[in-house]
Amino acid sequence: MNQPSSFRTSGATYIATIAIGHGLKHWYIAAFAVFLPLIVEEYEITAAGLTVIGLIRQFAGGFPNFFVGYASDRLRNYWHLMLPASFFFAALFMMLSGRTPWLWPIVAFASLGGVAASFWHPPAISMLSTRFPRRRGMAIAFHGSGSGAGEALGPLVVGFILVTWLADDWRFYTLISFMPAILITGIIYWLLAGAKAPEPEVPTRSTKLIDTVGLLKYPVYTSLAYANFTRSFSHFGLLNFMPVYLAQDLGMDSFGVGFHVSLLTLLGVGLGPLLGYFSDRIGRRIPIVAAMGVIGISMLVIGMTGDGIALTLSLALAGLFLWSSQDVINATAMDAAPEGLQGSTVGLMFLSSLLGAAIGVVIMGFVVEITDSLKSIFWLAGAIATPGMLIFLFAPLRRNS
Numbered sequence: 001m002n003q004p005s006s007f008r009t010s011g012a013t014y015i016a017t018i019a020i021g022h023g024l025k026h027w028y029i030a031a032f033a034v035f036l037p038l039i040v041e042e043y044e045i046t047a048a049g050l051t052v053i054g055l056i057r058q059f060a061g062g063f064p065n066f067f068v069g070y071a072s073d074r075l076r077n078y079w080h081l082m083l084p085a086s087f088f089f090a091a092l093f094m095m096l097s098g099r100t101p102w103l104w105p106i107v108a109f110a111s112l113g114g115v116a117a118s119f120w121h122p123p124a125i126s127m128l129s130t131r132f133p134r135r136r137g138m139a140i141a142f143h144g145s146g147s148g149a150g151e152a153l154g155p156l157v158v159g160f161i162l163v164t165w166l167a168d169d170w171r172f173y174t175l176i177s178f179m180p181a182i183l184i185t186g187i188i189y190w191l192l193a194g195a196k197a198p199e200p201e202v203p204t205r206s207t208k209l210i211d212t213v214g215l216l217k218y219p220v221y222t223s224l225a226y227a228n229f230t231r232s233f234s235h236f237g238l239l240n241f242m243p244v245y246l247a248q249d250l251g252m253d254s255f256g257v258g259f260h261v262s263l264l265t266l267l268g269v270g271l272g273p274l275l276g277y278f279s280d281r282i283g284r285r286i287p288i289v290a291a292m293g294v295i296g297i298s299m300l301v302i303g304m305t306g307d308g309i310a311l312t313l314s315l316a317l318a319g320l321f322l323w324s325s326q327d328v329i330n331a332t333a334m335d336a337a338p339e340g341l342q343g344s345t346v347g348l349m350f351l352s353s354l355l356g357a358a359i360g361v362v363i364m365g366f367v368v369e370i371t372d373s374l375k376s377i378f379w380l381a382g383a384i385a386t387p388g389m390l391i392f393l394f395a396p397l398r399r400n401s
Contacts, residue, residue, distance in 0.1 A: 008194035014131065015139055017191040018083070018124050019146030024184055025087045026150030028094050028177065029061075029117050031158040032110055033239055034258045035170040037247035043103045047241075047374075051365025053107050054240035055358055061114030062354020069347015072122035073340060079123040080192035084185045089116035091181035098174030121350055126342040129334045137284070137331040141276025144327035145269045151323065152266035159258020168254055215348050220336050223395035225352035227288060227329050230388045232356030234295060234381035235264065235322045237364040245374035250307055263315040265323040272324035276331060284332040289392045291325035294318065296386025303379035326353075332397055360384075 007013055040050065072079070090113045097109035125140055132139040162168050215221045239261070246252045246260055279287050298318035302311055330349055337345040364377045 008191055011132070013191065014195050015128065015142050017188060017195070018128060019142045021083060021087055021146070021184075021188045022120060022124060022143055023146035023148075023150035023153075025090055025117055025120055026147040027154035028091045028150075028181070029113055030151045030154035030261075031094070031173070031177075032057075032097075033243050033261045034155045034159045034162065034254055036240075036243050037257060038168055038170050038254070039103070039106065040244055040247075045103075047365055047368045050240060050244065051361055054236075054361035054365070056107055057111050057114055058236060058354060058357040058361055060111035061118055062350060062357060064115050064118040067347075068119050069122040069343040069345070069350075072126055072343030072346070075123075076126075079127050080189070080195070082119055082123045083192060084189040086116055086119040087188060088181065088185040089113075089119075091178055091185075092116075095174045095178035095181075098171035118350070122343040122346040125330060125334065125346045129337070129342055135280060136334055137276040137280040137328065138273055139276075140331045140334070141272045141274075141279075141324065141327040144276075144324060144330075145272035148265040148269040148272060148323040151264070152262040152269060152319075154262075155258035156255075156262040156266075157258075159253075159255040163253055163255045215338075215341070215345060218336065219396045220398055221333065221345075221348060223392070223397065224329050224333050224349065226395075227292070227388060227392065228326065228349055228352040229356035229359075230292070230385050231295070231322065231325060231329075232353040233360035233363075234299060234385045236357035237360030237377060238264065238381060240361050241364055241368060241374055241377050245377070249374055260312065260315055263312065264319045267316055267320045268322065268324035271320050272327055275324050276327055279328045279331060284328050284335075284397055285392065287328045288325060288332075289389055291321035291328070292385055292388035292392060294321050295325075296382050296384075296389065299378050299382030299385060303375065303382060306375050306378075336398060 039045065045053070072082070075082070093109045093113035093116060097106045097113065100106055100109065124143060128139040128143055129136050158173065162170060162173060166173055216225065243257050243261060246257045250256075252260070275287050295318050298314040301314045305311060305314070330346065333345050333349050334342065360381075364380055367376050367380055368374055
């Protein structure tokens with residue numbers, strides 16, 4: 001008689017709901033990478049213009065995490081509402097971006113989609129961390145694999161749809177894709193509302209906004225913020241310029257662009273839970289060090305080759321860790337989270353990602369301008385990521401009380 005309730009309260013359903021919802025949210029946001037070459041062609045955007053667009057979108061998607069982490073700690077009883085609301089408004093703003101004929105309103109609506117999407121991470125990771133404290137690494141990794149699947153399959157499928165059925169009419173795609181988003185929002189809410197609520201620690205004092213930045217007094221958070229910074233510098237810098245490089249320099253169509261963008265996360269979808277599982281058992285250091293090394297070396301190989309099978313294989317190799325390593329970093333941060341500051345801890349991690357992404361977009365844009373070569377982004381990404389391999393051999397990964 002109570003089978004529906006039993007189904008919704010199970011741990012597997014809980015993880016699957018949050019992970020799949022996370023993936024679908026990223027699907028909607030990641031489609032913009034496939035739209036970007038079409039928008040560049042329509043409005044004749046320069047490298048400087050691409051830099052500004054990327055900077056706006058990165059700040060919109062990352063900076064709110066500073067406040068959302070704090071809000072998440074204050075609104076523990078409403079975590080199950082924050083997730084479906086985040087998904088719905090992310091899809092809504094992406095749809096609205098396709099309804100306007102002017103460039104900057106397109107950028108504004110796409111950026112507001114990023115703002116809405118940022119309301120997912122702090123409550124979602126806090127929910128998983130508090131419900132599965134002994135399997136934290138694996139639970140957070142499943143959450144990350146969901147987003148990795150969305151980041152990989154979104155551009156791939158959207159690129160295929162645009163080429164095969166819509167004649168590259170990205171605006172019409174944003175309209176039809178909003179219809180299922182309404183149904184998905186209702187399903188996410190229904191599943192989370194019927195789930196067993198996590199029991200977060202009751203803080204001994206009131207949470208303050210400044211607590212997010214105050215975490216940096218612990219060396220472990222400085223180390224982890226650096227890891228997120230370098231990973232995001234490479235990843236999101238590439239997402240801003242690589243689609244244009246693939247379309248203009250290598251002559252790829254929307255499907256080819258979508259396929260290669262998907263490689264930045266595709267293989268990491270399967271590796272993520274395994275990486276989380278082993279990090280729960282052998283520690284977090286080895287996975288982080290390996291990830292930094294593979295990402296950096298793969299980027300340098302692309303810088304040397306530039307196209308062909310070497311480009312495809314190197315992107316796939318980097319994609320094993322570009323997304324999945326974030327979950328191990330977040331799990332390490334949650335291991336050390338002070339009581340009552342789970343959301344603030346997540347907020348700090350995503351804030352460091354924002355800074356890496358924003359600075360990465362600016363510096364890559366500057367390098368492209370002075371070198372007049374989009375290929376230079378791969379050299380820069382490799383130069384930034386590779387030193388992290390050596391730094392994390394010795395960086396502190398625990399918080400001293």
